[in-house]
Amino acid sequence: MPVRGSREGAYLDEQTELAFGAPPPGSFELGSRRSHLLGGQRAAVVSSVSTVVFIGGVVALFIFAPGAAVVRHTFFNPHDMKEAFLGNPRKGLYSVGKGLVVNIEMFLIAEVLILFFALVIAVLRQLRNPVLYPFRKLAVVYTDVFRGVPLIIVIYGIGFGVPALYLKGISTQSDFVYGVVALVLSYSAYVAEVYRAGIASVHQSQVAAARSLGLSHWKSLRHVVLPQAIRTVIPPLLNDFISLQKDTALVSTLGAVIEANRAAQIDSSTLFVYSSYTVAALLFLCLTIPLARFTDRLIARDVGRRLATGGAVR
Amino acid sequence: MSTPEDAPDPGGAAAPPEPPPAPSEAIRLEEVHKSFGALEVLRGIDLSVATHEVICLIGASGSGKSTLLRCVNLLEPVNAGRILLWGHDITAPGVDENAVRRHIGIVFQAFNLFPHMSVLRNVTLGPIQALGVPRDEAEEAGRSLLRRFGLSEKQDDYPDRLSGGQQQRVAIVRALAMRPRIMLLDEVTSALDPELVSEVLDVIRELATAGMTMLIATHEMGFARDIADRVCFLDEGVILEQGPPKQVFTAPSNARTQQFLRRIVQAGRL
Numbered sequence: 001m002p003v004r005g006s007r008e009g010a011y012l013d014e015q016t017e018l019a020f021g022a023p024p025p026g027s028f029e030l031g032s033r034r035s036h037l038l039g040g041q042r043a044a045v046v047s048s049v050s051t052v053v054f055i056g057g058v059v060a061l062f063i064f065a066p067g068a069a070v071v072r073h074t075f076f077n078p079h080d081m082k083e084a085f086l087g088n089p090r091k092g093l094y095s096v097g098k099g100l101v102v103n104i105e106m107f108l109i110a111e112v113l114i115l116f117f118a119l120v121i122a123v124l125r126q127l128r129n130p131v132l133y134p135f136r137k138l139a140v141v142y143t144d145v146f147r148g149v150p151l152i153i154v155i156y157g158i159g160f161g162v163p164a165l166y167l168k169g170i171s172t173q174s175d176f177v178y179g180v181v182a183l184v185l186s187y188s189a190y191v192a193e194v195y196r197a198g199i200a201s202v203h204q205s206q207v208a209a210a211r212s213l214g215l216s217h218w219k220s221l222r223h224v225v226l227p228q229a230i231r232t233v234i235p236p237l238l239n240d241f242i243s244l245q246k247d248t249a250l251v252s253t254l255g256a257v258i259e260a261n262r263a264a265q266i267d268s269s270t271l272f273v274y275s276s277y278t279v280a281a282l283l284f285l286c287l288t289i290p291l292a293r294f295t296d297r298l299i300a301r302d303v304g305r306r307l308a309t310g311g312a313v314r
Numbered sequence: 315m316s317t318p319e320d321a322p323d324p325g326g327a328a329a330p331p332e333p334p335p336a337p338s339e340a341i342r343l344e345e346v347h348k349s350f351g352a353l354e355v356l357r358g359i360d361l362s363v364a365t366h367e368v369i370c371l372i373g374a375s376g377s378g379k380s381t382l383l384r385c386v387n388l389l390e391p392v393n394a395g396r397i398l399l400w401g402h403d404i405t406a407p408g409v410d411e412n413a414v415r416r417h418i419g420i421v422f423q424a425f426n427l428f429p430h431m432s433v434l435r436n437v438t439l440g441p442i443q444a445l446g447v448p449r450d451e452a453e454e455a456g457r458s459l460l461r462r463f464g465l466s467e468k469q470d471d472y473p474d475r476l477s478g479g480q481q482q483r484v485a486i487v488r489a490l491a492m493r494p495r496i497m498l499l500d501e502v503t504s505a506l507d508p509e510l511v512s513e514v515l516d517v518i519r520e521l522a523t524a525g526m527t528m529l530i531a532t533h534e535m536g537f538a539r540d541i542a543d544r545v546c547f548l549d550e551g552v553i554l555e556q557g558p559p560k561q562v563f564t565a566p567s568n569a570r571t572q573q574f575l576r577r578i579v580q581a582g583r584l
Contacts, residue, residue, distance in 0.1 A: 205422065208384075212418075212420045212489075213416075213440030213488070213492060214416035214445070215439070216412055228428075228429065
């Protein structure tokens with residue numbers, strides 16, 4: 001009788017077509033080519049070289065492109081950039097920096113309203129009460145429409161359409177208000193869907209457990225499903241707010257000087273100097289990058305906790 | 315622990331199934347059918363459970379044990395047949411399912427604790443939200459129940475801090491906090507590591523001794539033999555055989571029961 005596993009190093013045992021015993025010698029060594037490239041120091045060298053080559057290429061593009069000098073002058077003129085940031089009343093220049101403050105105000109007000117309004121829409125779609133049937137359908141239509149229409153059109157519609165109605169008290173609001181309303185209408189449709197995905201991610205067994213305790217459908221939603229759903233969707237929500245933060249710039253199309261982008265527009269239309277746009281872009285990055293890093297950290301923490309607890313999340 | 319009879323009536327006057335004085339028939343299933351799409355899981359179940367009786371449902375996976383329990387708790391609507399609770403048809407239209415569930419506790423195989431709540435809040439959610447018990451009263455009662463089942467120290471922990479056995483004991487306490495008259499246990503030890511099974515079984519044993527009416531779906535045959543007043547063998551959605559555990563386990567009359575038990579013995583589970 002043949003001894004099982006006696007043919008060390010063979011890939012397959014001929015009789016059973018199964019592998020037994022120790023694998024062939026050298027099975028656990030890295031191949032020569034891969035070991036050459038990997039390892040701490042070598043990796044550091046390779047990544048440095050690749051970074052230098054890449055950045056060098058981009059810089060070279062800016063230096064040697066045919067229109068490079070003009071672009072540097074119009075987009076990266078230090079004097080113009082400073083002037084755009086502070087504003088210059090004598091030249092009729094608005095301050096991009098001050099405009100940004102309005103932008104942040106608008107963003108914060110819109111965000112709070114969106115978080116609330118979107119949650120109402122998402123919950124409405126979950127409720128079973130027959131009385132709410134028309135509202136449920138309305139919520140579906142609302143999310144379909146406002147997710148499908150570009151934000152810029154919503155802004156035009158509200159900003160130019162509502163004043164044209166000459167409604168008392170409604171048609172006389174400032175562009176700031178119209179802008180916030182347009183942002184809330186558009187973004188709530190997206191955020192409602194994010195909430196809904198979060199609600200769907202809560203396992204059905206959680207609902208069964210809540211209902212088995214005699215909790216009504218609404219109370220199960222309120223105490224068991226929503227708290228877990230909202231925890232799950234915080235990172236994607238933050239992601240949406242990063243894009244909301246920069247989309248507030250679109251409200252500038254309404255014509256009032258209400259934020260950074262608009263200030264930049266006036267600069268460029270009068271002087272054909274685009275450095276103010278660069279300033280606006282840099283200021284936006286100063287706001288969105290910390291938000292993005294914060295989101296990353298939340299996601300990492302969430303993943304860490306899932307790993308640590310084998311799937312259960314507090 | 316008080317026996318179920320002298321627990322205060324938690325449902326209030328509006329609850330349809332008013333438990334009449336024991337002894338009587340607590341649950342009665344008549345020709346219960348349940349399908350999921352084309353798959354008929356329960357194919358005519360008739361079963362009568364007396365108050366204080368402990369019934370173990372045994373049978374292969376997919377035989378309909380869990381579905382039967384979920385139907386009794388109205389988590390699944392039945393397609394045909396009736397379920398009576400102390401003589402009240404709870405499958406009839408117009409029955410307040412929340413009120414029915416307040417009298418029937420269910421414990422699930424996967425515990426289904428609320429991961430975002432502390433142990434104490436898991437236990438008090440039902441009494442506070444479904445029964446309208448004031449928070450401090452509910453917490454007092456919850457703490458004393460947890461103490462009774464050796465979980466005092468865990469009351470402020472979140473479920474993910476507990477072992478599987480502890481989680482399942484909390485799930486049992488959560489159901490008991492509603493002061494149910496009936497407990498349904500759905501393979502409550504199947505998800506546990508072997509060394510954690512006995513702590514959960516001990517709790518169930520205690521409930522049985524106290525007189526709780528229980529329907530238990532289980533794969534723990536030794537436990538079923540010890541605790542059950544009656545064992546029902548389910549096969550493909552019908553109760554093929556039922557009787558005292560001694561009779562079903564030692565002298566099964568049905569060929570399918572014999573086959574099932576032979577496999578259990580071969581697997582070393584009996």
